[in-house]
Amino acid sequence: MTTASPAEPTAAPPILRLRQASFGYTDQPVVQGADLTVRAGEVVAVLGPNGSGKSTLVRGLMGLTTHLGGEVELFGVPRAEFHDFARLGYVPQRHTLSASVRATAAEIVAVGRLAHHHWWRPLLRSARDTEIVERALEVVGLSERAAADVSTLSGGQQRRVLIARALASDPDILVMDEPTAGIDAANQHVLAEVLSRLARRGTTMVIVTHELAALAGIVTRIVVIQSGHVAFDGTPDAFASRAGDFDAGAHDHHDDDDNRLTPTALAAAPAAGPLDPKGVRRS
Amino acid sequence: MTELLSLDFMRQALLAAVLVGIAAPLVGVFLVQRRLSLIGDGMGHVALAGVAVGVLTGHAPVLTALLAAVAAAVAIELIRGRGRTSGDVALAVMFYGGIAAGVVIIAKSPSSSPANLTAYLFGAITTADQRDLWVFAGLAVVVLLTTWVLRPWLFAVANDEEYARAGGLPVTGLNIALAVLTAVTVVVSMRVVGLLLISALMIIPNATAQLLGRSFRASVRWAVLVGVVSSVGGVVASFYAETPSGGTIVLLAIALFVVAASASAAIAKARAHQHRRAERHDHEHGPDCGHAAIEHHDHVDYVHDGHRHAAHEGHYDEHDPARHEARKENAQP
Numbered sequence: 001m002t003t004a005s006p007a008e009p010t011a012a013p014p015i016l017r018l019r020q021a022s023f024g025y026t027d028q029p030v031v032q033g034a035d036l037t038v039r040a041g042e043v044v045a046v047l048g049p050n051g052s053g054k055s056t057l058v059r060g061l062m063g064l065t066t067h068l069g070g071e072v073e074l075f076g077v078p079r080a081e082f083h084d085f086a087r088l089g090y091v092p093q094r095h096t097l098s099a100s101v102r103a104t105a106a107e108i109v110a111v112g113r114l115a116h117h118h119w120w121r122p123l124l125r126s127a128r129d130t131e132i133v134e135r136a137l138e139v140v141g142l143s144e145r146a147a148a149d150v151s152t153l154s155g156g157q158q159r160r161v162l163i164a165r166a167l168a169s170d171p172d173i174l175v176m177d178e179p180t181a182g183i184d185a186a187n188q189h190v191l192a193e194v195l196s197r198l199a200r201r202g203t204t205m206v207i208v209t210h211e212l213a214a215l216a217g218i219v220t221r222i223v224v225i226q227s228g229h230v231a232f233d234g235t236p237d238a239f240a241s242r243a244g245d246f247d248a249g250a251h252d253h254h255d256d257d258d259n260r261l262t263p264t265a266l267a268a269a270p271a272a273g274p275l276d277p278k279g280v281r282r283s
Numbered sequence: 284m285t286e287l288l289s290l291d292f293m294r295q296a297l298l299a300a301v302l303v304g305i306a307a308p309l310v311g312v313f314l315v316q317r318r319l320s321l322i323g324d325g326m327g328h329v330a331l332a333g334v335a336v337g338v339l340t341g342h343a344p345v346l347t348a349l350l351a352a353v354a355a356a357v358a359i360e361l362i363r364g365r366g367r368t369s370g371d372v373a374l375a376v377m378f379y380g381g382i383a384a385g386v387v388i389i390a391k392s393p394s395s396s397p398a399n400l401t402a403y404l405f406g407a408i409t410t411a412d413q414r415d416l417w418v419f420a421g422l423a424v425v426v427l428l429t430t431w432v433l434r435p436w437l438f439a440v441a442n443d444e445e446y447a448r449a450g451g452l453p454v455t456g457l458n459i460a461l462a463v464l465t466a467v468t469v470v471v472s473m474r475v476v477g478l479l480l481i482s483a484l485m486i487i488p489n490a491t492a493q494l495l496g497r498s499f500r501a502s503v504r505w506a507v508l509v510g511v512v513s514s515v516g517g518v519v520a521s522f523y524a525e526t527p528s529g530g531t532i533v534l535l536a537i538a539l540f541v542v543a544a545s546a547s548a549a550i551a552k553a554r555a556h557q558h559r560r561a562e563r564h565d566h567e568h569g570p571d572c573g574h575a576a577i578e579h580h581d582h583v584d585y586v587h588d589g590h591r592h593a594a595h596e597g598h599y600d601e602h603d604p605a606r607h608e609a610r611k612e613n614a615q616p
Binding site (some may be wrong): 123162 | 451
C-alpha cells in the first residue's frame with residue numbers, strides 16, 4: 001500500500017493533493033475549486049474568517065463533508081480508494097470530551113490504535129500498543145495524568161488528549177481543526193509548545209486556526225480561505241507583507257458571498273467601502 | 284438456599300438471572316455513553332407488539348418479539364442517522380404505537396389473560412417454559428460474545444463518532460449492531476425483568492458503576508458485578524417474598540445505587556479534608572520543567588518554591604510528605 005518512501009523525499013508523492021476540489025453538504029458546495037498540495041515536513045496553517053469554509057475543507061479531507069468535485073489525493077491515492085486510515089491523524093474541533101461515562105486519558109488515546117486493528121477480530125492489545133499510547137501521552141505532556149478521568153481535565157489538557165489520540169495511530173500527517181480555540185492563554189502556550197515539539201520532530205501538520213500568533217515560528221506555510229476559495233498560499237513572510245489584505249478570521253462577521261479573491265486581485269483591490277463590515281473594522 | 288437450588292425451575296431462573304445480569308449492563312454502558320439511556324425502554328414497547336402477535340397467531344412469542352424489537356432497532360438507527368429533529372417524534376410514535384398495538388392485540392387473542400400480559404411486562408421468570416429458557420440462554424451468550432468482541436469499537440464510536448468516521452470505522456454498522464444487541468437483550472430479559480423494566484437493568488447498574496469505577500474498564504466491571512448481584516439477588520428475594528421478579532430486581536439495583544451514592548459522597552467529604560489544592564499556577568510540571576522531581580510511591584512530586592506538587596485530575600495538589608506519610612494532622616506546614 002505504501003508508495004511513499006521516506007528515504008527518497010523527492011520521489012515521494014505529496015501527502016495531500018487537491019485539484020479544483022469542492023466540498024460541502026449534499027448539493028451545496030461550501031469550498032470550491034481548491035488547489036492545495038502538502039508535502040512531508042510542512043506545517044500549514046489554514047486561516048480564514050468564520051464560515052469561510054476552512055473547517056469544511058479539512059473535514060472534507062477526512063471524509064466528513066461530501067466531496068463534490070475535483071480531485072482529492074491522499075498519499076497519491078484518490079480519496080475514494082484510500083483505506084490506510086492510520087496514516088491520517090485527525091484532531092477534531094471539540095470543546096469538551098464526553099462526560100457521560102468515565103474514561104481515562106489513556107483509554108481515549110488507545111482509540112487511536114484501533115486503526116491498526118480489525119473490528120471483526122477480537123482485540124488483544126499488545127505491549128507495543130501500550131507503549132505507543134504512553135509515548136503519545138508523553139509527547140503532549142500528560143504522562144502523569146494518563147489515569148485521570150478526562151472529564152476532570154482542563155479544556156487545554158483535553159485538547160492535548162485529542163492530539164495524543166491522533167498521534168497514537170502513528171500517522172504521517174496531523175490534521176487539526178482549531179486546536180487552540182477557546183482555551184486560556186497559559187494553556188495555549190503549553191499547547192503551542194507541544195505543537196512546536198511535533199514540528200521539530202518533522203511531523204507534517206495542517207492546522208486550522210484563528211490564532212496565528214500562538215503558532216508563530218512553527219508554521220512553514222499559510223493558506224487563507226475566503227468565501228470558500230483559496231485566497232492566499234505562501235510563506236509566513238509573504239503573508240506578513242500582505243497581512244492587511246486578509247482577514248485572518250479572529251472576528252465573527254459574514255462573508256461576501258461572491259467575492260472571488262485571487263492574490264493579484266487582492267493586491268490591486270481598492271479599500272473597502274463604508275458599508276463593508278471589513279472596511280469599518282479596518283479603518 | 285439448598286431448598287432453592289433443589290427446585291428445577293429455580294435453577295433455571297438463577298442461570299437466566301446471571302446471564303441477564305451480565306448482558307444488560309454490558310450493552311447498557313454504550314447506551315449511557317451515547318446518551319440513549321431510554322432507547323431500551325422504547326424497544327421493550329415495540330417488543331410487546333411482537334409478543335401480542337405471537338400470542339394471537341399461536342407462534343412462539345419469543346420469536347415474534349425478537350423480530351419486532353430488531354426491526355425497531357434498525358428503524359431507530361436509520362431515523363437517528365438522518366439527523367432530523369422530527370426523528371425524535373418519529374421514535375415516540377413508534378414506541379407508543381408498539382405498546383398500544385400490543386395491549387389491543389393481546390386483548391383480542393382467545394388464549395390470553397391479564398396475568399399473561401403482566402408476566403411479559405414485569406417479568407415472571409418462574410412461569411417461563413423450558414424451551415424458551417434455552418433460547419434465551421443461547422441468545423444471551425451470543426449477545427455477550429458479540430459485545431465483548433466489538434467493545435473497543437463500540438467505545439470509539441460512542442465516545443467520538445466524528446473521529447471514528449474519519450478513522451474509517453464502519454460507524455453506521457456499529458450503531459446498528461449496538462441497536463440490535465439492545466433489542467436482543469430486551470427480548471432475552473423479558474421473562475426475567477419484564478419489557479417495561481429491562482431498561483432499568485441496563486442503565487442503573489451503570490449509574491452505580493460510574494460512582495465506583497475510575498476508568499471505563501473498571502466501571503464496566505463494576506456495572507456487571509452490580510447487575511449480577513441485583514438480578515440474582517432479586518430472583519432469590521422474589522422467591523421468598525413471593526413478589527414479581529422484575530420489580531424486585533430493579534428495586535434491589537436502585538437500593539445498591541443509593542448505597543453507592545451515599546458512600547461515595549461520604550468518602551468524597553472525608554477526602555476533601557486531606558486534599559489540598561496547590562496554588563493556581565499556569566506552569567505544567569514535566570521531565571524538563573526545571574523543578575526538582577522526587578519519586579513518591581506511585582507518582583512524582585515536583586518541588587515548587589519549597590513545597591511539593593503532585594498531579595491530580597486537572598490540577599496539582601500540595602503534598603506535604605510529613606502529613607502524607609505519618610498522617611500527622613498537625614504537621615508543620
